[in-house]
Amino acid sequence: MIFKTVGVVGSGLMGSEIALVFALAGRRVKLHDANPTFLDQAMTRLERVLHKGVDRGLYEPDVIDVVLPRIERCAALDNYSDCDLVVEAVFEDEKVKASVFSDLDRLVSNDCVLASNTSSISITTLASKVSEARRSRFIGTHFFSPVSRMKLVEVIPGLDTDPLIVDQMMNACREIGKTPIEVKDVVGFAVNRLLHAMMIEATRLVEEGVASPEDIDVACRLGLGHPIGPFQLMDATQISLSLQVQEILCEAYGDRFKPRPIMKQMVGAGYNGKKSGRGWYK
């Protein structure tokens, strides 16, 4: 078994389910969040995810009693010293991530691998926040939401990542039931470049009155075989996050990723998707 004890930092949408998939695969998991209330909420959410999985026949009925106790809630990072791998899934903010990684670098063992679930920040830039000795053991692991259901992980080596660590991470992903692909450390990696090119064009279609968000989602599901349409996806993951990623892609690649004005209006109005009560769908 690769990475027997896994730490996760950030217990939001992504971190909580990253913890879950490692626990489901038999790992001891430590989960920390800056906000202890979010940590409790995460455990409640994970219980719901497992219940749903049992109802769908994905897991054995005793999964909740067996798997949830493998996840230890940690008020601080001090007891991450025995982790073989720590996956960071805090806010998409370079300063916040930098401070987490510099703390981890001090607290974990020399052998521990550090991974970031960032969607848009360069892995090599994040690796520069840890000591030079650690950089060969620093890597990107870009999971997809909902992590318990989405099979793909983009595995992203930074400039100094040891190829052996890349292999180890690819194999660890396979061991937890995921399908990894190796992707270069470029802005947006591979999937977000594809996804946002489509989201921007979908938003343009709405602006031009060609079709409604609901109908474009139907087109993507029934015409392209996507499991979910771009507007449902933006509503589920917060429109502001898509806007933020497009701004970053636009800075890197130019106007082909320029966010559409209507999207800025939606976010400006506070219509940020499901969590805010209104998004592309009311």
Ligand SMILES: NC(=O)c1ccc[n+]([C@@H]2O[C@H](COP(=O)([O-])OP(=O)(O)OC[C@H]3O[C@@H](n4cnc5c(N)ncnc54)[C@H](O)[C@@H]3O)[C@@H](O)[C@H]2O)c1
């Ligand atoms: N949401 C998605 O669909 C998605 C997909 C792929 C990657 N990502 C990336 O995953 C990361 C997490 O995204 P999310 O959607 O789970 O965000 P989220 O806002 O749901 O969760 C982030 C969590 O991090 C915690 N946090 C913030 N600062 C912290 C700190 N210093 N120490 C410990 N915990 C801290 C917050 O309290 C929060 O619970 C981001 O980098 C994001 O870009 C998100």
